[in-house]
Amino acid sequence: MIKRLRESLAAHIKEKYGVEISVALEKPPKLEMGEAASPVCFELAKRLKRAPRQIAQEIATGLPAIPGVARLEVAGAGYLNVFLDRGTFWQSLFDSKSAAGQAKDAAAHKVIVEHTSINPNKAAHIGHLRNAVLGDTIARILRNAGERVQVQNYIDNTGVQVADVVIGFQHMEKKSVADVRTMAAQPGFDYLCWDLYARVTQFYEQDKAQGAALRGATLRAIEEGHGEAAEMGTIIADAIVGFHLRTMKRLTISYELLARESEILHLKFWDAAFAKLKEAGAIQLATTGKMAGCWIMPAEKDGVTREDTESAQHEEEENTQDKIIVRSNGTVTYVGKDIAYQLWKFGLLGKDFNYKRWPDSPAGETVWTTTTDADDPAAPHFGEPASRVYNVIDTRQSYLQDVVAQGLRGLGHAEAAANSIHFSYDIVALTPRCASELGHQLSREDAKKPYVEVSGRKGLGVKADDLITKLEEATLAEVQKRHAEMTEDEQKATAHTIAVGALRFFLLKFTRTTIIAFDFEDALSFEGETGPYCQYAVVRIRGIRRKGAEAEPGKATAQAAKFLVGPEGAGLWELLLQAGMLDYASDAAIGAQEPAFVAKYAFQLAQAFNNFYHKHHILSEQDVEKRAFLLGLTEIVERQLVKALSLLGIEAPERM
RNA sequence: GCGCCCGUAGCUCAGUUGGAUAGAGCGUCUGCCUUCUAAGCAGAGGGUCGCGUGUUCGAAUCACGCCGGGCGCGCCA
Incomplete structure (x- = not known):
């Protein structure tokens, strides 16, 4: 009804005054002033150089009847106040009975909402819940509005955070693959990993060089998918994903697809994206400076580059603004993988995953996952290109999301870049009181702050299941x-x-x-x-x-x-x-x-x-x-x- | 240094295409359960919308500049 009113007004104004104008509508401060009001005549007054009240009067009397609207009144200095026909309003609302939102349009383009995407190496905490709840809710709202929504949860099962816990089990706890397999099947494994992860950070502190070396080697083994570290990593990540799914299920949150990083790597998604990026010149091989040997995406310069004084100094500085996509040792960064994933979401990569049912999904639910195994023909067509993509990711990663969009633009996909929505949100922190209740020792500075940041590394946070x-x-x-x-x-x-x-x-x-x-x-x-x-x-x-x-x-x-x-x-x-x-x-x-x-x-x-x-x-x-x-x-x-x-x-x- | 976000009542926050007298919850105080569930309702009190300049008929909202706080800018994710 509001929409119809807006259109009628705009059409009438165009016909009568020859002015194209978007009609603003707002809620009047008091109900006696009607149900909607438009200050449009103030704008018209400016363009027509006439008194707003006079114009409002003309429109109020000249506007043809609109169904559902009882009358228009002029108020104040030139407001148009709209009074609805109450009986009609009741009737339409009462009759709409169980009309479930706007009708679902089967031909609607697909929309992807990616949310949750927790590193599968420890229990979920309150910050992860904000992500999941926001994502789940926007997905519900979009669905209700007639969109065809597909919910994905990205699983970084080959990343450093998993590697850290693997190192904890192998080098601190001296556990075998079989030991970890047994533990992972027990309740509370996610909590155990939470504590272990925090201890690994301290372990690294003791010998930084050794820690870095261990980390590099373990990460590489996990990425390549062979050896005990890789096996352990798979056991841990798979188990923790199961815990996360059950935690989220408690809040009625579910997913259609778990898109895993292991498949991005093993199905050569990155290689395909890499080839395209090189071909388009979107990334360059740095030959000098401290990034020599890396493939970088140049920092986007808005406006004119300054070429005046101290140019050498400037270049040096700007160079550090570039984003490394491929490290000098040949491994790809997280952003690189994310570009490949984003290209796939829009159907621009020229590749697709294989799919299978996730074996450990919560009772009564089917969740699919990407796989290098045989493709299950019963799987929904996840590879269908999306027209819009919502990535629910906290605001601290804005810069990286910009880099992903820049990658798309660099490949000539400006539209996809524009339809890549970083659905950002700020963090959930703890009040100092809450942090100390959790047994956290506050520094003097922290105690004065209005909030203390949650830290997985420090093991500080409110676990989702506990809450x-x-x-x-x-x-x-x-x-x-x-x-x-x-x-x-x-x-x-x-x-x-x-x-x-x-x-x-x-x-x-x-x-x-x-x-x-x-x-x-x-x-x-x-x-x-x-x-x-x-x-x-x-x-x-x-x-x-x-x-x-x-x-x-x-x-x-x-x-x-x-x-x-x-x-x-x-x-x-x-x-x-x-x-x-x-x-x-x-x-x-x-x-x-x-x-x-x-x-x-x-x-x-x-x-x-x-x-x-x-x-x-x-x-x-x-x-x-x-x-x-x-x-x-x-x-x-x-x-x-x-x-x-x-x-x-x-x-x-x-x-x- | 550069970029992004925030600053509104004692506290926590709404106010997102600029619009009429700046709102809510909590907390405080005062009333209301023999009547459909008091996890509720009514009322009172509480404001230099961080500061300044500008644009506009009109600014909490837009622009610019300050002040204060947070985050990001890593061959981590």
Whole structure:
């Protein structure tokens, strides 16, 4: 409706004044001023050199009728205030029943969302959860908007972090491949690796030269895929991926494809990308300077290069800005592999993986992985080119994501580069109090800071499973208190649903650029702007509907317009309007790449409902028509709120 | 040094195509459970939107310059 209004206004203005203009629409400060307002006449006034109020008046009277819009009014210095037809609005919302978002278009281009992508060498922590929850949520929002989304999780199973843990087992713990295989099958292996990884860092400190040598040799063995180190690396990485999948499953996060670095290497993806980059001249072999022998991507210079004084000095400096893609020893850096992977995502590499089912996927789920083994013909067509790619990666890697995009541009794929979206977000840090609660010794400087950075290397961080468990315990205690009548299983299921709601909402309510200073107290809060608050509103509605049976749609709709006007109707109208704005919020979330918009919407709708709940006692309403109307309204609110929460990956329990 | 991000109420944050009186949650204080679940509601208090200049009919929002904080710039990922 908003879209239609915008178009009609723009068309009318073009016809009447011959001015092409994008019509801005905003929410008026007060509901008495209408449901939407446009300051477009101020802009027109400037172009036409006439008084804004006068133009507004002309448009208000001259604009042909728009379905769903009751009238336009001129307000203030020249605002156009729009008043919707409340009965029509109710009708369309009530009739949209179970219309699941916008219709899914089978012909839609594929969109890839890559998220999680945790190094498979230790348990997941709270920072990884922000990544996974953001990625999972934007994927849900895009799907709901009709996009064909494929979710991938990149597994760096041949990287240095895996190598570090291998070194820990081999050289510190003196474990054999068989030992590690046994340990990896046990619960808690991910936690064991967490601790070991932190100790390896200290181990390196003792003899830096030896550490570096060990690391280089182990990494090379793992990359080439032979020897005990490689075997151990595979066991560790595969096992840890299994732990990660189960952790994420607890938050209803799943994946279609695990794209592994081992296949990028062994199926020669990098070689193919390397050849293309060389051919296009996107990378160059450095012959002098400290990068001699490396293949580098020259730093992109924006604007004019300065050729004046101290040119030698400058060149020297600029050279250090170049990005090394292939090291002088011939091994490729992470960015290089990422360029190959990104090319594949857009179908520009000219190669494809083989696929097989991941053997260790969570119960009831099929997850696929890349493989050098025989291709399973039942696998979905993962190699189909994507039209857009969202890479959910923290903001510290912005520079590297730019290099990847630069690589695409260098190969002449400007469009793919433009459709490579670095869906960036800032870190989750710990409040100093939280860090010391975890037993971390704070330096004097750290204690003064507002937050302390999580560090896998130091083993400092809140492990994802610990946090989820802690939340479940807290919610379970509360559920037991309130619902002694439930079976133990019901109590646990309810507590779990609430815990997930609390955690996901907590991670989603902040915009992406906000550093979250994590504290158990905030995360364990169930009051105010939280997931449970939103869930509670749904639970209240369900309670009413259990006792009040179904609304009678015919009766409710016939009388709706009557109840939505006047001083008493204003509040009801406000709630209905808020309920109807979900698509708007979802579109805004996609446009701004900001899932927090949907979280904000859900909270505001829940808030509007709670307000309504206290003003109107539905079941004791004597007026039969009004009762039917109020029930109908709660039905609409429930549907929209449940939908909004589902976009956030949050379910509402029946009782809580 | 260069690049990116941030600075809004006591605290944590919204305010993203520039728009009408700058909002929410938490915390504090005051009320509200024999009535659909109080994980709730109502009310009070709380602001030089870091500072300055500029653009504009209009700036928390845009530009430039400062101040303060964070991150990145590695033959790590």
